[in-house]
Amino acid sequence: MDQSTSLHVKCEVIDTGEGIQDQHIDNIFDPFFSTKGDKGTGLGLSQVYAFIQRSLGGVDVKSSQSGTTFAIYFPALESKSKLMSQAKLNFEHVHQTPCRILVVDDEASLADVIAKLLCQAGHTVDTKTCGMDALEVLKEHSYDLIISDVLMPDVNGFSLVKQAQGLHPEIKVQMISGYVDIEKVSDFDSALYANIIRKPFRPQELLNRVATLCSK
Structure with missing residues (x-):
């Protein structure tokens, strides 16, 4: 995500799990997409993504076998x-x-x-x-x-x-x-x-x- 044109606040969420498989990385924000079968709704990340978009922000995802990092960017406010x-x-x-x-x-x-x-x-x-x-x-x-x-x-x-x-x-x-x-x-x-x-x-x-x- 290009952050060069405006000031943003960055929030990172990091885990130390097994990472996201390459064939799934492009679908994790799709509504109802889940690798948990009947135990998952597939709505959690899609709602998070929708919230980020409505906040005029963005998200970058990096994953490896040692874990996954979600870098979330929100526009900075000039005067709270x-x-x-x-x-x-x-x-x-x-x-x-x-x-x-x-x-x-x-x-x-x-x-x-x-x-x-x-x-x-x-x-x-x-x-x-x-x-x-x-x-x-x-x-x-x-x-x-x-x-x-x-x-x-x-x-x-x-x-x-x-x-x-x-x-x-x-x-x-x-x-x-x-x-x-x-x-x-x-x-x-x-x-x-x-x-x-x-x-x-x-x-x-x-x-x-x-x-x-x-x-x-």
Whole structure:
């Protein structure tokens, strides 16, 4: 990767394993590529690569029989204090119409972070870590908005939303995901896919989208 035109921060991740075989090195960032068989999803490195790209960074990989080195480059920030101040200003100027939100994500830690962010903005939030539990709570309670991951172990996000809208036709929807193979997802919805928020996302992006949806 050519770093001559701009200033970057370099982060190296190094292991001392057996290295990556030559025939696999060009595929390690491909979604669903895994050498672990049924024990691997093949999504870990693809999501990392997507995050690096959205951060305008880059990654170099060097591997040998004595281990592998991932060199990750991120653009350096000129003024952290200025950016933080601007972020606070933007947060304060996003008008949030309080609404009741259900967050569904099999990553419990991410669901909790999203819930805390939305609660700080004045919303009432419940979280579930699987689609089946979400459907059960939707049978008993109504929500203004559902924020759902796509790839989950029991019910994928599109199928969950389809059933949720059957119970509550007026419910608003926001999908979030790191990667979606549209050919392998049941009940795929092109309109929801077009407005998906890609992981990892900035808090401001989610707040803006929620403000728009809850004001309709």
